[in-house]
Amino acid sequence: MIKLFGRLRNQMLKDKKISRYLAYALGEIILVVIGILLALQINNMNEKRKVKKTIHNTLRTIKTDLAVDTTMAANIIKHYEDVQVNTQKIINGGFTKDNFKDCLNCFNLATIYQPFNTQTKGYTQLKNLIDSESNEVDSLMIELTKFYEIYPPMISKSNDRMETVVLENFKKLEAYPWFVDMAQNKLTPEIIAYFTSSEDYKKMVVSHNLLAAGNHLRLTQIYKDDAIELLTLIEDRLAED
Numbered sequence: 001m002i003k004l005f006g007r008l009r010n011q012m013l014k015d016k017k018i019s020r021y022l023a024y025a026l027g028e029i030i031l032v033v034i035g036i037l038l039a040l041q042i043n044n045m046n047e048k049r050k051v052k053k054t055i056h057n058t059l060r061t062i063k064t065d066l067a068v069d070t071t072m073a074a075n076i077i078k079h080y081e082d083v084q085v086n087t088q089k090i091i092n093g094g095f096t097k098d099n100f101k102d103c104l105n106c107f108n109l110a111t112i113y114q115p116f117n118t119q120t121k122g123y124t125q126l127k128n129l130i131d132s133e134s135n136e137v138d139s140l141m142i143e144l145t146k147f148y149e150i151y152p153p154m155i156s157k158s159n160d161r162m163e164t165v166v167l168e169n170f171k172k173l174e175a176y177p178w179f180v181d182m183a184q185n186k187l188t189p190e191i192i193a194y195f196t197s198s199e200d201y202k203k204m205v206v207s208h209n210l211l212a213a214g215n216h217l218r219l220t221q222i223y224k225d226d227a228i229e230l231l232t233l234i235e236d237r238l239a240e241d
Contacts, residue, residue, distance in 0.1 A: 056238060058129055062122030062144060063234045066227045069118050073224035076114045080217040083109060087209045090202055097196050100187075107182075107195050110169040110204040113162040113212060116155050116220050123148040140233055147230060151223050158216045165211055169204055 086106050089095040095106045126144060130137055173179055178190045195201050 054129060058122060058125045059140075059234050059238060061125055063231060063238075065119035065122045066231050066234075070224050070227050070231070072116065073220050073227070076116055076220050077217065077224070079114045080212055080220075083209065084213055087205055087213075090205045095196050097189075097192050100192055100196055107187075110201070110208040111166055111173065113166050113216070115159045115162070116216075116223075117159075118152045118155055118223075120148065120152060123152075140237055143233070144230065147226060151219075151226070155219060155223065158219055161211060162216050165208055169208065172204070 082105075086095075086103055086109055089103060089106060090109065095103055100106070123144070126141065126148070130141060130145070173182070176182075176194070178188055178194075181188050182191050
């Protein structure tokens with residue numbers, strides 16, 4: 001094809017058909033420009049497909065993360081709902097030396113907690129995607145970014161606070177002479193009396209519960225609810241595309 005165009009151009013120059021040559025040259029330029037534009041268009045389409053695929057993969061990873069988180073959150077919520085029931089037994093005097101065997105978990109209400117470790121692999125991918133493809137950021141990505149910038153740091157701090165309180169309570173119990181027996185699951189009369197009737201233990205349980213139920217549990221519930229909403233939005237987006 002190129003050789004043919006070359007022969008035509010040379011022939012027109014020999015015949016001194018300048019006007020026809022100029023028209024031909026212009027046509028050649030137009031064809032080259034069209035070729036370049038088509039190549040750019042194809043390249044842009046390929047890049048958009050690659051970006052779209054990356055976005056989808058990122059959303060699928062986040063979807064997996066949120067699915068794991070909501071399952072874990074549900075377990076934590078169940079744990080603290082049970083703790084709430086047992087805490088009321090301590091507060092209302094329903095845990096006594098006569099029925100303590102019916103609530104063996106009541107002995108560790110102030111020295112145990114359920115940490116909530118959120119999954120952030122997908123969010124890491126999302127941040128990298130936003131940094132490299134800022135023009136592709138939309139409302140869903142903005143919502144996901146807000147979600148991950150707010151909740152995981154708050155939950156991490158809540159985990160730290162719960163761990164600190166539990167360790168402090170554990171150290172308080174260490175000071176009692178019967179601590180070694182308790183560590184060996186030997187429920188002596190002194191241990192039973194302390195956990196079922198002392199004001200010290202009651203205050204310890206109430207303080208722990210205020211932090212656990214009033215903060216840790218509540219934060220976990222909110223996270224779970226918002227995560228479920230985001231899962232729906234992600235599923236809708238993947239279905240649309």
